[in-house]
Amino acid sequence: MSDQSVVPAQTSAEKVERGVERALFASRWLMAPFYVGLMIGLFALMIVFLRDLAVFVTKIPTAKESDVILGILTLIDLSLAGNLVIMVVFSGYENFVSKMEHVPTKDRPEWMGSIDFSALKMKLLASIVAISAIHLLKAFMNVSAMSDREMMWLVVIHVTFVVSGVLMALTDKFASSAK
Known part of the structure; x- marks a missing residue:
């Protein structure tokens, strides 16, 4: 008597299912x-x-204070983006x-690998709100x-981002507490 495990034969439907799952995963x-395009x-x-x-x-040598502040805000805006x-x-x-297993541990940002999709959404929205605020x-x-109308639309858009962020945070909080 041999000690071999008997592996049941796969049906053709199971083979197709396995192939589809492999293709989906790949x-x-x-x-x-x-992501390469985003790096470009x-x-x-x-x-x-x-x-x-x-x-x-x-x-800078001839700039007014407000021009320096606007210049710095522009640089901050680009940095946030x-x-x-x-x-x-x-x-x-x-x-x-x-x-990303080939990134040296000492160079790896602390948050890398710990941001799930929900946290990423919140960080994205927070960044968009900050960029909008700038x-x-x-x-x-x-x-x-700028005209009053243009200014009003900037405020409306910013408030929309802020309200969306608060609603998304509340939704995530309720979803996580329901688990």
């Missing part, structure tokens, strides 16, 4: 080009940041494609260049 790699976008954002920084630095891209790329890749502040500081 399809996650279709997202990788999106980040590079473009860096070029814009460096250009704006160069213009800002050359104007860059951080947003990094968060989406790292979190999206790790959540939907593959773990644009609104820049508009208020440069109010002469």
Whole structure:
């Protein structure tokens, strides 16, 4: 008598199911080009940041205080947008494609691998609200260049982002407490 385990033969339906599941699982790699594209976008954002920084630095000696503040806000705005891209790329890749196992532990950001989809949504919305707030502040500081109607729409859009963020946070809180 042999001690071999008997493996039941797979039906053709089970083989098809297994093949479909493998293909679906492998399809996650279709997202990788999106993340590479976002990194190219980040590079473009860096070029814009460096250009704006160069213009800002050359104007500092003759700039008014409000112009310096507007210049700094522009740089902060671009920095927040860059951080947003990094968060989406790292979190999206790790959540939907593959773990980044080849990143040295000492260089690995603390939040990497710990941001789930819900947390990513909240961080994205928080960044969008911050970017919107900076644009609104820049508009208020440069109010002469904008009509009342344009200013009103900036405020309405910003308030919409803020309310959306609060509602999304409440929804996530209720969903997590229901678990």
